[in-house]
Amino acid sequence: MTTATQIQKDTVLNGVNATKLGQTIEAVKQQPEIAKFKFRARNQWDIGGHNVATVDSFYGTCQEMEHKAPFVMHADEPPVLLGEDNGANPVEFVLAGLSGCMTTTLAYHAAGRGLKIDDIQSEFEGDIDLQGLLGTNPNVRSGYKEIRVKFKVKGDVDEQIVQELVRKSPVYDTLANPVKIKIEVEKV
Amino acid sequence: MTTATQIQKDTVLNGVNATKLGQTIEAVKQQPEIAKFKFRARNQWDIGGHNVATVDSFYGTCQEMEHKAPFVMHADEPPVLLGEDNGANPVEFVLAGLSGCMTTTLAYHAAGRGLKIDDIQSEFEGDIDLQGLLGTNPNVRSGYKEIRVKFKVKGDVDEQIVQELVRKSPVYDTLANPVKIKIEVEKV
Numbered sequence: 001m002t003t004a005t006q007i008q009k010d011t012v013l014n015g016v017n018a019t020k021l022g023q024t025i026e027a028v029k030q031q032p033e034i035a036k037f038k039f040r041a042r043n044q045w046d047i048g049g050h051n052v053a054t055v056d057s058f059y060g061t062c063q064e065m066e067h068k069a070p071f072v073m074h075a076d077e078p079p080v081l082l083g084e085d086n087g088a089n090p091v092e093f094v095l096a097g098l099s100g101c102m103t104t105t106l107a108y109h110a111a112g113r114g115l116k117i118d119d120i121q122s123e124f125e126g127d128i129d130l131q132g133l134l135g136t137n138p139n140v141r142s143g144y145k146e147i148r149v150k151f152k153v154k155g156d157v158d159e160q161i162v163q164e165l166v167r168k169s170p171v172y173d174t175l176a177n178p179v180k181i182k183i184e185v186e187k188v
Numbered sequence: 189m190t191t192a193t194q195i196q197k198d199t200v201l202n203g204v205n206a207t208k209l210g211q212t213i214e215a216v217k218q219q220p221e222i223a224k225f226k227f228r229a230r231n232q233w234d235i236g237g238h239n240v241a242t243v244d245s246f247y248g249t250c251q252e253m254e255h256k257a258p259f260v261m262h263a264d265e266p267p268v269l270l271g272e273d274n275g276a277n278p279v280e281f282v283l284a285g286l287s288g289c290m291t292t293t294l295a296y297h298a299a300g301r302g303l304k305i306d307d308i309q310s311e312f313e314g315d316i317d318l319q320g321l322l323g324t325n326p327n328v329r330s331g332y333k334e335i336r337v338k339f340k341v342k343g344d345v346d347e348q349i350v351q352e353l354v355r356k357s358p359v360y361d362t363l364a365n366p367v368k369i370k371i372e373v374e375k376v
Contacts, residue, residue: 015236017270024270025322032325035318039280043287045308048203051291053284055276060268060318067266071276075288078255080248082205082212082296088243088259090292090359092227093285096241099231100263101278103239105321108270119376120233126367130223130248133293133358134213137220143361149371159373166371170321171278173331179314179363183337183354185347188307 016111025112034061049083050076091144094175095124101171102149109165110157117155124149147175204299213300222249237271238264279332282363283312289359290337297353298345305343312337335363 010019028035038059045051056070075090077083088096103120110117125148132142153162166172198207216223226247233239244258263278265271276284291308298305313336320330341350354360 015234015238020270025324028319028322029324032317032319035322035324037316037318039277039283039314039316041280041283041287041312043284043291043308043310043312045291045295045305046203048295049292050203051288051308053287055280055284058266058280065266065268067276068273071280073261073276073281073284073288075284075292077292078246078253080253082208085256088255088261089227090285090287090289090357091362092229092243092246092259093261093281093288094359094362095227095229096231096243096261096263097278097281097285099229099241099278100239100261100281103231103233104237104263104265104278107233107236117233120231120239122231124229124231126227128225128227128358129220130225131216131220132361133356134216134223135356136213136216136223141361141365142356143358143363143365144367146368146370149369151371151373152376153373154376157375159375162373162375163371166373168321168323168330169278170316170331171282172369173320173329174279174282174363175331175367176369177329177331177366179332180334181337181360181364182334183339183351185339185341185350185354187345187347187350188340188342 013111013114014107014117016108018111018114021108021112036060049081049089050074050086091126091128094144095126095147098147098169098171098175099124101169102151102166105169106153106162106165109168110155115156115161117153117157119154121152122150144175201299201302202295202305204296206299206302209296209300224248237269237277238262238274279314279316282332283314283335286335286357286359286363287312289357290339290354293357294341294350294353297356298343303344303349305341305345307340307342309340310338332363
């Protein structure tokens with residue numbers, strides 16, 4: 001015999017298990033330690049602008065975790081930047097990450113508020129002046145000066161809600177605000 | 189009959205055409221406009237934490253350019269973050285981009301200085317406290333609080349030079365310093 005509790009189904013909205021999302025938020029309120037994640041990548045240079053990043057493990061909910069398979073990402077530069085074009089270049093990876101993060105954040109947070117979303121498309125464009133990297137102009141930064149984002153969203157959300165929710169994205173915050181980066185170097 | 193100029197070969201170091209790199213720097217000094225690049229990504233949400241970014245075109249040297257093939261990147265979340273683990277997650281893409289950029293910047297700048305590099309390996313780890321994204325603690329940011337980087341480098345460079353050169357990376361600057369991000373939303 002099944003009980004009422006056992007037959008109660010989880011609510012899934014936007015492909016997100018909103019029931020589990022709510023349970024996660026409650027669990028984090030009770031035990032904030034489980035919310036502390038460490039994400040990782042390692043990189044092996046090949047030659048010139050070609051190198052390979054691998055992502056396989058991370059830490060979260062107070063334990064070491066593994067992805068179901070390693071994710072391998074080839075970065076390269078196009079010929080105009082003296083590469084062989086065997087992969088997106090690193091600054092394009094950052095835009096891809098920003099796009100994925102703002103999209104997922106919108107889908108998850110909308111689900112958390114009971115708002116159905118039918119489609120999310122977006123475009124990202126960022127300005128880099130290579131005078132910064134090449135060192136020909138000390139007043140030019142090497143990274144993105146500005147990134148422009150356009151979202152097209154279909155569903156039970158208005159423009160203002162989308163503007164609010166996409167800004168909760170961890171990658172948005174990572175880019176919009178400074179991050180402390182510590183670098184160790186070992187000569188081998 | 190070939191002339192002395194025609195038979196002069198380009199210098200290639202670390203897989204980087206140092207002759208062309210030098211010519212590029214001179215050309216940028218003469219005409220800074222050619223250094224202004226625009227990089228792009230577009231994204232299509234699938235469901236839940238799964239979405240697909242595509243990188244195919246960019247702008248640089250005063251013209252529109254195409255990669256030799258579109259680069260397609262699947263982002264997802266692991267089960268502990270309510271996804272299906274069908275791709276690295278967006279914050280991992282950012283670490284991959286940082287790793288690729290610091291690596292390439294080191295290889296290129298070393299080549300520009302005539303320094304030979306034999307191997308570059310690196311590890312990246314960043315802290316994200318999900319209390320920020322979940323909104324359970326207003327004092328916690330949603331993005332990376334800190335990123336730790338370890339480089340192991342073999343070649344004619346000492347630790348100090350590596351520390352100096354990897355910090356010239358555009359993604360390093362993009363993360364270490366704030367970027368202006370403009371967001372447009374269209375309800376469709």
